[in-house]
Amino acid sequence: MFLMGITEDNNHSVVTEFVLIGFSDRPYQNLCLFFVFLIIYIVSILGNLGIIYLVYNNVKFHTPMYFFLSNLSVVDLVYASDIAPKMLVGLYFSKTYISYVGCAIQLFIFCALGSTECILFAVMAYDRYVAICSPLNYNLIMRHKICLVLMFGAYSTGFLHSLIETCSTFHLSFCASNVLHHFVCDFPPLLSISCTDTTINEMVLFIFSSSVTVPSIVVILGSYVSIFITILKITTPNARQKAYSTCASHIIAVTLLYSTVLYVYLSPKSPSSRDNVNMATVFYTVVLPMLNPLIYSLRNKDIKLAMIHLFQSKL
Incomplete structure (x- = not known):
């Protein structure tokens, strides 16, 4: 063994583990970030578990909108738990090690749930489109069987995409280095340390990522264009305000997700931009799963009342 995590095999070096170096090499700064992200992770766990509990234990929330919202909380809960624990270890010790298999598993879950969330946001946009643009047919179109099919499609597409990626x-060889200047196993840093040609991988990554994100964005934009056109035709101010409020939370969540994801994957790959990319990745993998339940609960009167009743009943 000439470097920790790299062994000699038939005169070839083979990576057995990766070193994650996520943020800075300043222990004090990393320790401050550790406590900040620990609090964020705890709030994320409690918030998403709260949404899941309320939806599945309150008959009032057994509707398509809350069914999709509870699935978003499940995705966010697992998504954050895939990333945050290892990231917190890395912040506490300034760097951390992850096995070759562990890195593959983390990347698979990271990609699968990220892809599923993109598709789920499109499904939620379509649900709002049907509710506002075709309210009389809503129960017929968004019946339980259709909701299950849509969710199965979101999960299966996300996991199939991740499996391929x-x-x-x-399938690449990693032999020159096992140091990832990131806090998570992600495609760009892994491709950058491969000692084989990654041209095909980059093409596959672009094609399959685009096949998930582009249709999702088209569905979201198309749904909201139709929604806003319909809302403008509403003459009653209260009805118009109610229609806006049902979409506001989803628009905020979608904007936060896609703005950071596009920044991470479209920004120039250079050492000077590495810290900004890392922080942006933290935002959509750790911070956003905390914000989603807050965004949806704080702007939803029914969820706020249900949470108040839940806390009062536990006191």
């Missing part, structure tokens, strides 16, 4: 990435 992860297998193609770990």
Whole structure:
């Protein structure tokens, strides 16, 4: 062994583990970030578990909108738990080690749930489109069987996309270095340390990522264009305000997700931009799963009342 995590095998060096170096090499700064993100992670766990509990234990929330919202909380809960624990260890010790298999598993879950969330946001936009633009047919169109099919499609597409991407990435050879200047196993840093040609992988990554994100964005934009046109035709101010309020939370969440994801994957890859990319990745992998339940609960009167009743009943 000539470097920790890299062994000699038949005169070839083979990576057995990766070193994650996420933020700075200043222990004090990392320790401050550790406590900040620990609090964020705890709030994320409690917030998403709260949404899931309320939806599945309150008959009032057994509707398509809350069914999709509870699934968003499930995705966010697992998504953050895939990233945050290892990131917190890295912040506390300034760097951390992750096995080759562990890195592959983390990347698979990271990609699968990220892709699923993108598709789920599109499904939620379509649900709002049907509710506002075709309210009389809402119960017929968004019946339980259709909701299950939509959710199965979101999960299966996300996991299939991740399986293809992860297998193609770990089919590469890693021999020159095992240091990832990131706090998570992600495609760009892994491709950057591969000692084989990554041209095909980059093409596959672009094609399959685009096949998930572009249709999702088109559905979201198309749904909200139709929604806003319909809302403008509403003459009653109260009805118009109610229609706006049902969409506001979703628009905020979608904007936060796609703005940071596009920044991470479209920004120039250079050492000077590495810290900004890392922080942006933290935002949509750790911070956004905390914000989603807050965004939806604080702007939803029914969820706020249900939470108040829940806390009062536990006191």
